[in-house]
Amino acid sequence: MKSTLISCLFFLTLCAGCTVPPYSRQDIEKLSGLPVGNGMTLHPTEKWMLISRPSEFTNEANGKPFYKIYFLELGEDGWGEPQTVSFESRFNDYHPVISPDGKWVYFNSDRPPPGEILPAEKMNIWRVAIRPNAFSTPEYLTDINTEHHESYPSVTGEDVLYFNSDRPGGKGSMDFYRASPIGNGFSAPELVAALNTADSENDLTIDALERFVVFNRYLFDTNEVDLFISNNQNGLWTDPVPLERANQADVWELTPTLPPGGTYLLIEVDGKIQVSLMDDVLE
Structure with a gap:
């Protein structure tokens, strides 16, 4: 069953997306490191x-660097130097996600919510x-946002x-939710129960056609972070299985991304x- 799932996901991954991307193999591989x-x-x-x-700016409250979002352009000589984005703030901004249609950037931030002047105590989208x-x-x-943590969007x-x-209402710690677009907003988020456990589910990235997801799970008993994959079969998510060829012992695999x-x-x-x-990864 596992090999069938992986083979199916490999096929779906290769045919995902409706446009020819502008990046060559060399362009992607130059991102390594x-x-x-x-x-x-x-x-x-x-x-x-x-x-x-992390940026060069430090949060005086905790001594940690603020996280910032940076823009990199691909030129004839490769990827350019990172430049701060116009929507940066004096707070933490991170985990940018560009929508498949190229129209939106979603991101995490603890900048003050509308009408407030102090940073948010919990992360918002x-x-x-x-x-x-x-x-x-x-x-x-x-x-989407509540008085609790909402973070790591994927669209x-x-x-x-x-x-x-x-x-x-979840299964424990951080869990995955799903919300459909309605007008200029979203429907009430629904728990994606099949993907969640009592451990902490994070960093989900989804295929543009909603056919599979890759995410990581923090395992409280072992203090490990491993990658998992799940397939959408007729609207039902299969039990997530570890991406064994990507997971390494004593290594945290973070923010999986599908270019x-x-x-x-x-x-x-x-x-x-x-x-x-x-x-x-999927062999």
């Missing part, structure tokens, strides 16, 4: 990407519209939003991008 922290995402049709990582040579003013997702080609939260085209899997290991071919 790039310093990141909690997020990387590539635009589906234009030659640029966003990453997040925001988004900005991608405009020609610019980003819009950040939008707080009122339909399908139909603008269905997946994210994790520690709100009441446009579906040939590669990007993950963060020890603060740097690790590039793998999907066929190597």
Whole structure:
């Protein structure tokens, strides 16, 4: 059963996406070793990407660096130097995710919610519209955010939003939820029960056609973080299975990312991008 799932997912991964991505094999492989922290995402049709990582600015309250989102453009000589984005704040902004249609950037932030001046005590999800040579003013997702943590968004080609939260009603710690687009907002989030456990589910990335997900799970008993994969079969998610060929002992595999085209899997290991071919991961 496991091999069948993996073979199916490999096929789906290769044919995911409706447009030909602008990146060559060399473009993707040059990302290997790039310093990141909690997020990387590539635009589906234009030659640029966003990453997040610790900045040089320190939070005086806890002595930790603020996380910022950076823009990198692909030129003839490779990827350019990271530049801060126009929607940056004086707070933590990280885990950018570009929607499959290239119209939105979703991200985590503890910047003050609308009408407030103090940073949020829990993480929230925001988004900005991608405009020609610019980003819009950040939008707080009122339909999604609560007084609890909402974070690590991922979005399908139909603008269905997946994210994790520690709100009441889950199976424990951080769990995955799903919300459908309604007008300019979203429906009430629903628990994706089949993907969740009493451990902490994080960093979900979803196929543009909502056919499979890759995510990591923090295992409280062993203090490990491993990658898992699940297939959507007629609207029902299969039991997640470990991505054994990607998981390493005593290593935390973070922020799995599916670049446009579906040939590669990007993950963060020890603060740097690790590039793998999907066929190597799923064999």
